[in-house]
Amino acid sequence: MLATFLRDVIRRNMTRFRLFGPDETASNKLDGVYEASGKRWLAQTLPEDEDGGALSIDGRVMEMLSEHTLEGWFEGYVLTGRHGLFATYEAFVHVIDSMFNQHAKWLEKSKTELDWRAPVPSINLLITSLVWRQDHNGFTHQDPGFLDVVTNKSPGVVRIYLPPDANCLLSVADHCLRSHDYVNVIVADKQPHLQYLNMQDAMVHCAKGIGIWDWASTDQGAEPDVVIACAGDIATMEALAAVEILKANCADLKIRFVNVVDLFRLMPDTEHPHGLSHRDFDSIFTRDKPVIFNFHSYASLVHKLTYNRTNHANMHVHGYRERGNINTPFELAIINGVDRYTLAIDVIDRVPRIASSGAHTKEWLKNQIIESVRYAHEEGIDRDEIRDWTWKD
Template sequence: MTEPTNPQGRTAPSSATLGGEELALIDRYWQAANYLSVGQIYLLDNPLLREPLQPQHIKSRLLGHWGTTPGLNFIYVHLNRLIKARDLDAIYICGPGHGGPGIVANTYLEGTYSEVYPDIAQDTEGMRRLFRQFSFPGGIPSHVAPETPGSIHEGGELGYAIVHAFGAVFDNPDLIAACVIGDGEAETGPLAASWQSNKFLSPVTDGAVLPILHLNGYKIANPTVLGRMRDDELESLFTGFGYEPFFVEGDQPEPMHRAMAEALDRAVARIKDIQAEARGGGMGFRRPRWPMIVLRSPKGWTGPKTVDGKRVEGFWRAHQVPVGNARTDDGHRQILEDWMRSYRPETLFDETGRLRPELAALAPEGNRRMSANPHANGGLLRRELRCPRWQDFALTVSKPGAEIGEATRTLGRYLRDVIRLNAEARNFRIMGPDETASNRLDAVFEATDRVWIENIEPYDVSLAHEGRVMEVLSEHLCQGWLEGYLLTGRHGLFSCYEAFIHIVDSMFNQHAKWLKVSRELGWRRPISSLNYLLTSHVWRQDHNGFSHQDPGFIDHVANKKSDIVRVYLPPDANTLLWVADHCLQTYDRINVIVAGKQPQPQWLSAHEAGLHCEAGIGIWSWAGTDETGLEPDVVMACAGDVPTLETLAAVDLLKQAVPGLRIRVVNVVDLMTLQSNRDHPHGLTDAAFDSLFTRDKPVIFAYHGYPYLIHRLTYSRANHANMHVRGFIEEGTTTTPFDMVVLNELDRFHLAIEAIDRVPGLVTRAAGAKQAFRDRLTAHKLYIREYGEDMPEIQGWKWPYETRQETGTPH
């Protein structure tokens, strides 16, 4: 153990906190959790060691992690004591990646596991099944997962425990999220940033997070950075972060139990004092110094000291499976049996295999059990979001392209009223990395402010100690806060620059996996969807340059289970309103909305937008020339606001240059409609797809992102060979808006040339038109290099046609 040089935050054992009889019971309960944890890692049979261990009792593949588990069990039993003593509303966030054996063990001891899974009963056979299923085919993972009652945090990826805990307690004034952070997780960047979440936690309207930094000194095969730091360094670090650290450390159970009980008592008393002072109006603008606990205990505590003459307890060899050959090696099997018998299971469980009554009485009851807390099954608490009529915010569109509007600015007014309608419920927040105003959603500040718990200067703008907008320059924190908020039953939106949403790719992965699994668990209730608004997108990052130009998040999303993900590319403000209104009212999905913020032509009235978005895809008959019912010569398809603009401009060019050419315009809002209905619930049938795109005519598809995705989505269609997709081809720089599409050959001239090249017999007839279009591209290049802006004919282009029809729903 590292010797402290500054004992200021140290807890002294207090006999007043924990009496001898209670200490003995708590220690036995801890032993029971440790016993069940070891059994899950090792045993197939003989769960209570009623006979000597035999090879057939032991799993052939030993999968699991012991090292962190006894510390997690130690924390859990002490939290249970405090919950019972103070009637606390608390949940347990398990940060260490593979602490599954311990958390499953504790949910089983509390009885919740058997309530959720009746076949894992509170008896010998149930214990056998509990052991057998762990890290076993057809069973459960080795980490805390959706299958684990009481969990909202997937332990498979490190870095997000604290941020999930804070997300859980926002607008939950009575909830305490006890969050255990392991040595390895503490080294990650997102976790390091997460400590700053206390600057966004209101002691008046929010609950509290109790971080418990569990330092056992080692990760997989190395010491940990924080584990080797001295206590005075740790105290300075966390005091600087704004916490009051209490230190608990040692390796002897009795003094450690007393010290932990004292530390938790002090920490929770401090939380309650902070909240009482703030809610009584006595805190003013001062940010409180929230308590935390630094727990130092040996890795693999209570396990074998050595195996094969090598150190195990208190070293990295305890990390996973300390005794590796218990099935085939007699000596190892004896070590395992001695280890398990050291917990004296006969004193913990009765003849039927049930936890002895005096120990069972230590657990909280009903919903006060952390494994049964409704906040950890947020769908139980979810209330429907109140949304205004999106049509009330729609822009007036007298004819296609006649009006100019800003899609996200229009959406901002809608979101402002969402905030107002749900002000009393306090169940909706907007997260974003310092970009709410930049993304032109600033109308929301008419209804709320940015939450900020530091001091506020008179000249600050839209900052308040209570606000519904959360901005921090960390996409990890925005994502994690929102996930915690949604998983505990609330609603929200994450707005981000498109290029930088990639920062949370792996967090998106984990949440998608969580939703996929939880949807298969009948006891998990649906939660609100995770909604992304990606704006300041690839085609309008001309001023920031190549580093800001990347539409690839859509490709990443499209890899996930079809029933989980949705991707929307609304072409204008009214379609964005419909899409946002729809997404905010869905559940158990991940919705990705891509929409620009710049002034753009507006194409559809509110009525047309509603019809078009309900279908997700449709023919814009007013834009094409195929009203006669004849098949088109060419289909001009588009998905995304800039691709839609360039497609319509290309259609305009073709109409003028090639009279008589039959053109169909198809616009795609819901990208997943391109898939077969066999592969995605929103997918079109083959017949519906063919009715839009034909079976044999060329399709020139202008797409917002990387072209390959359209080919992936449509590969099984009859007309796939005629799909010619243009999109982002990894060309970018600091340039003009139109030059961005020219660099990637997505502009109107390249689209028109492609159509001429693909329509049989048109190459010769329209040779002059092709040359004219090439000349305009040359003129464009020369013009921007001289004047630094796009040509007037590009900037001032408008859809020139007067006639229109209401957009139909062709499928």
């Protein structure tokens, strides 16, 4: 869907928009843009140089297996008032860490101290080929840590978005491409994922940046027993699957389900323009209930953003633990503790009134973890009930 959107963006802006990427446009499932324009190419060509996109001196797709060269091109391009998007593998966006740092610093000074400087289109980074779907590349391609680098920069110039589905991705992309004077980081996997929201609901959810999904919650306006929160596409799917398990086995458990698209909504509004007030944060996450937070990246980042919140002591974050190999997707989730079974166990452990009554369910969940790992090792794929899972309500 994003490829189709970008195709149309290119068609309507043939002199004002370019797509940048390190020789991975097709791998990142963006090759639909070739319907509008091929690759920029100035050298002699061989038949094997084409991988779906025609080569042309007028091509709008800028490819080179050199992230720092692409970032330099992109920064120079936006300084002329033109727009673009840079798509790259999550593990290798670190190649441009220092270049991102310098551009963010330049943006901060130009916005706050140089009022004669005209606004420039934003640097839009699409981080894809994510940590949780590296079952063929393995440990070297498992690193979601660029988000930590981004959060260190001035809150006036950086934004991070983790859309949970394709419609949210489209809404976020549209917003980012229209913006100026930011570095926008969009985290979205290139593999097919479940769709949860229609386009209208996705636009509303992304505009808020964070929201309670009533259709996935069971508290129905009452005080919840637990908050299950998530940020990221895989993290969202596993959190929803955990809710489904808990609904089937702990029927009277009151669950509030929260999805975060705009990561900086977790910060106080006194520290970031997109931050929530303490009152709004407490309204969503409560002041004293356990919060089981399933996160795309390293768990420490959520703690960093929420350390001064009222309920931070009850914030239990699951994220990448730097554990991986050539794993199936679900096995990788299990060994890092972001899978549905581990999340459900954590809920049972954190809600006192079901700690005893949920013992049998907890045993079943542990058995499912063992069986899932065994199956992955013996068959090389995940079980059908994992691969074919969909939200049923």
